[in-house]
Amino acid sequence: MTEREKGELPGFVRALTAPSRLLPLGLVLTLALRGLAKRRPALFDRLGEHARRSFVIEPSDMAFAFVMVPDGAHAEVRTVARGRAAGDVHVLGPLLALLGLLDGTFDGDALFFNRAITVSGRTDALLALRNAIEDAELRPSDLLGLEGRAGTLADASILRVVGTLQRLTGLQPDGMPS
């Protein structure tokens, strides 16, 4: 199976996103996650004891991975070079499939059955995170901390870009390439 067939980003999009590794993404996402915990604490209740575990989220079409500890007000996200990340749980898959999990567009089990993502480590922690995210119905504005018109605009424009890329890569709602 080629990379393109697995629903990964086309080459020109990867090239466009390459400079993002130079951004302080870890810091931005840490602040976003802590802000989210402040606004919606119930979202983190579903994680229970697993909130303190470290989750390595590795987009297979990016140059780096995220290491996340979703511990509410103490949440933390770091970016590390791909292949160097260690944690309790490891999830590997195309960026757009992982984003689809975040907003509930894609079904996690279907992604797993179809081998669009691979997982290892603490399966119980991964399930807790998947189910917590599923229930959260997250939108870009939740992470960005935007409300009202600004939030609506951010959701519409970001989701339009992601949807276009998902169609471009042939990803369907189950995470399978068409």
Place this chain on the structure above:
Amino acid sequence: MTLELVCPAGTPSALRAAVEAGADAVYCGFRDETNARNFPGLNFSAEELHEGIRFAHRHGVRVLVAINTFMRAGIADAAADPWKIALACAEDAGADAVILADLAVLDHAATHHPGLRLHLSVQAAAATPEAIGFYAEAFGVKRVVLPRVLSVEEIAVLNQAIAVETEAFVFGGLCPMTEGRCALSSYATGRSPNLDGVCSPPEHVDYAQAPEGTTARLAGFAIDRFAPTQLAGYPTLCKGSFVAGGKTSHLFEDPVSLNAAGLVARLAKAGVTALKIEGRQRGKGYVAEVVRTFRAVVEAVETGRDPVEAERRLSSLVEGGRQTSGAYRKQWR
């Protein structure tokens, strides 16, 4: 005759997705060992159930609460008994019915919550007129969820002999064992769906990645190995791949999903009242797509329209990438 579509919800957002996609009823459970989908991060608090029921009722949809594991022996403090608390919470929240399996839970519900409508869970494995008659007579059970071991013809004969409604699974994960009696998960991990609400508890599941593929282990037992391009299934012992008699095969059951969309008209004719979709452990993407598809299937059957291509629409959501009509056609007997 109108068929009732009973749909799964593991979270409040899945409940809303099921309602919006066309469910007639949604089933869900509490966040503890009282329900047979007791997985981390899943299920409802008492408050979430209240809100979920309010939302469903506003849309004319019923909510059924699964309290379908077997009560633990030796709970000294009745006030701290999770099954009794669950029954009281379900009634308080306005549940339209509770889905029960254990004799003790049924007895407590019938005695202390006479206003609750009782459904018999598939976990009770009641498949004969005698067994179903007993539950109806002793506890006033109004509906039986049928075990997934009966053919359509057997269901038709059964419905002639009983005085309660029947609910038949039409989509989702298949349990090849006598439900409520399976000890495979318990044998390997010490925990079972019957007593703890978890089959293959995730803390015992491990996926080891290697260039040749993924090895799935349950409590240290290697139960399957998937090549990188091979479709995968759930890490349950019943669907594992084992060597026996010198041959490697899925000894008990292939990793496939039930899809009885093509049999809905025959199930209706056999006297089935409700069609059940499995999958409380699945995401709202799955719930929405499967419910929408089966809503279209039911409408097509009831109005005599062309059949819906349900197998094609749902092919990529199923375990192992394969679908079966299961025991309904009993080609395997």
